[in-house]
Amino acid sequence: MINRTNKFCNYYSCHKGLQDCSFCYCPFYPCLDKELGGYVYHNDKKSKVWSCRDCNFIHKKQVTDKIFRFINDNRHNFLPNVKKEDFGKTGIILLAHGSKLKEPGKMMNNGIVKRIRKALRTAYVHAAYLQFSRPNLAESLNEIIAKGCTRVIIVPFFLFMGNHVKHDIPKLIQQEMKKYPGVKFTCTKNIGTDARINDIVLLRIKEALNK
Numbered sequence: 001m002i003n004r005t006n007k008f009c010n011y012y013s014c015h016k017g018l019q020d021c022s023f024c025y026c027p028f029y030p031c032l033d034k035e036l037g038g039y040v041y042h043n044d045k046k047s048k049v050w051s052c053r054d055c056n057f058i059h060k061k062q063v064t065d066k067i068f069r070f071i072n073d074n075r076h077n078f079l080p081n082v083k084k085e086d087f088g089k090t091g092i093i094l095l096a097h098g099s100k101l102k103e104p105g106k107m108m109n110n111g112i113v114k115r116i117r118k119a120l121r122t123a124y125v126h127a128a129y130l131q132f133s134r135p136n137l138a139e140s141l142n143e144i145i146a147k148g149c150t151r152v153i154i155v156p157f158f159l160f161m162g163n164h165v166k167h168d169i170p171k172l173i174q175q176e177m178k179k180y181p182g183v184k185f186t187c188t189k190n191i192g193t194d195a196r197i198n199d200i201v202l203l204r205i206k207e208a209l210n211k
């Protein structure tokens with residue numbers, strides 16, 4: 001279980017048995033909910049401030065868990081400088097390795113592609129595969145460009161910087177660029193060892209420990 005307490009805080013422990021310090025101070029302050037707090041006056045008797053002295057709402061694990069889930073589910077709304085109109089004529093292709101099994105393709109199309117379409121608010125997000133699975137890069141490009149896209153962003157869905165990323169994918173893209181001289185091609189970095197992958201690994205370890 002991830003420890004979300006700050007035992008070095010000068011005010012620890014502020015609410016015994018409900019120690020989740022993730023949102024100290026409370027992001028809802030002042031909530032103005034009289035069941036959770038109320039106004040108190042300063043010593044000068046003239047100014048007042050909202051007091052949460054007797055509230056433990058934000059320190060309950062189920063509350064902070066709910067907030068974290070909300071942030072995770074809506075994180076695409078906080079992408080910097082991304083507007084719906086930016087993708088008007090832009091197609092996105094997630095280029096994965098491919099597999100002889102059907103499950104990876106279903107996961108890519110029914111999970112990842114759908115979520116990215118929703119996040120970017122564009123229908124022009126497609127999957128493609130280097131081998132074993134369909135469609136391949138040429139087929140996805142043909143489909144997305146036929147819909148009017150004049151720019152294509154290709155995202156290599158690979159963890160490591162191996163031969164596929166270094167050699168095979170650039171070669172394929174060069175071949176396809178010759179077919180569509182009026183289309184702008186951009187290839188992003190591969191997924192790589194992004195620090196956020198560490199969070200996924202830690203989550204899987206946490207899940208295993210809790211079994």
